[in-house]
Amino acid sequence: MTDDQLPAGTTAGQAMIELLWDPPPAPRRGPRQRLTLDQVVDAGMAVAARSVDELSMRKVAQELGVGTMSLYTYVPGRDELFELMVDRAWRMRELPDRELPWRGQAAFHAHEAWRMYRAHPWLISSNLWRMPLGPHVLDVQEDLYRVVLLTGLDAVTVVRAAGLIESHVFGAARAEITDTSVAARTGVTQDDYYAARAGFWGTYFSEQRFPSMLRLWNAGGFDADNPDGDWEFGLELILDGIERLAGGPGPG
Amino acid sequence: MTDDQLPAGTTAGQAMIELLWDPPPAPRRGPRQRLTLDQVVDAGMAVAARSVDELSMRKVAQELGVGTMSLYTYVPGRDELFELMVDRAWRMRELPDRELPWRGQAAFHAHEAWRMYRAHPWLISSNLWRMPLGPHVLDVQEDLYRVVLLTGLDAVTVVRAAGLIESHVFGAARAEITDTSVAARTGVTQDDYYAARAGFWGTYFSEQRFPSMLRLWNAGGFDADNPDGDWEFGLELILDGIERLAGGPGPG
DNA sequence: ATCGTTAGAGTACGCCGTACGGAAAGACCA
């Protein structure tokens, strides 16, 4: 396995991997720990849930009623805490019923990912370049590979197809989360927002310069009736494509 | 057009839109400006090119040999500067030859986007939720809509298909950029990196827990011969899907 | 020559991550 092909932690290093897979037990000597690693991660998620970019060591410590620097007994730093939070989010992913045909299982995976991103929007806003190499991330990944292997496609195509499914959901969620939460996050009132946009359409939008957009607008192309329609359209198209490559619905 | 359907600037507001579309001329009164808005944006791109997360007002000012606060005469703040940089990056996008069939033009758009993201990786690492509502971003978007309209598909499907193409390239670039630049950015040496990963495979990777990954690994599924193969696989699959929806290669 | 306007930039405030070091808690051993 080429090393750069599987998801890697942003903060590379043995220490991080050990923290993810095998967190050290509380030491026998010295004063007792007032917290557990899990509590710290939970507090981080609580802070991030309130507002993505308010996640700071000081806020997390405050959440726990603890001095800021105490956190560093549990976690090497902010980035590492964040990676633990990400892996924790993946821990709550459900896996599809293995009795379903592969396509149903793949769709289930995609919907679970969608649910996860909606429940934890901070997963998206992060500067994390790839998912950390954590146990729960890998468990889900493993199961997705299992599902796509059911198509009978060759190994390279399976890896690519799985990556495509995953990355599509991520991209769609990224766009979705924007619409629902950007106003709340930035404190921009809905009125300001629409006023600014209206000013744009009136002042700068030109029929000559943007004829296709105008045509699509007039034809209702931007009136989404079903909010999930956009991303499910992409998902079905991708699954159709994979199914065709596999030469039909297949055995699983 | 539902307002939340077209790309919007992260920093909503009339001021930002005016800055993007119609930057104010140098005032007649008072001392002459030592810089231009373009120079400030260029300096920002130069700093970002060196290292994504080193982009700060102080660094940009240093790059220009100017006091930090002087930048605020040209730009309302850091976020706004960043949006101007993004729109500038899109300005360098070439548009496809209109004589080509739609699929060729769509592929051209995707390759141009790919080229742009590789040339300006900071476009990806940003916390920008969507592309700003800038003139150059919209010009490219308009042309992509024009191309997808050639399929003859209905308006809703055209918008969705265009969004799918765009978001696929973004996602693929995001993954790609990681591999090539994350080590350089974080200063983690290649040795550290591989040592940590090797430790993982030896210690925690279990054949029972990750059988599909093991199988794919043994079958060479992770040995990418062609580095662009992954994302072009997805692109072709998506374009195939669109073509099929359109009922064949179509007239354009 | 004067006045109003504006660019430039120094200073300062409140955030951030975190290095460092001291105090106290508790386990182990003599």
Next chain:
DNA sequence: TGGTCTTTCCGTACGGCGTACTCTAACGAT
């Protein structure tokens, strides 16, 4: 039991950030 060693907790402090405020000086208009 007393001493020692380990480890937690956390106050302080440093350097970085975005940017509000304010003063100075340059310049156009009169």
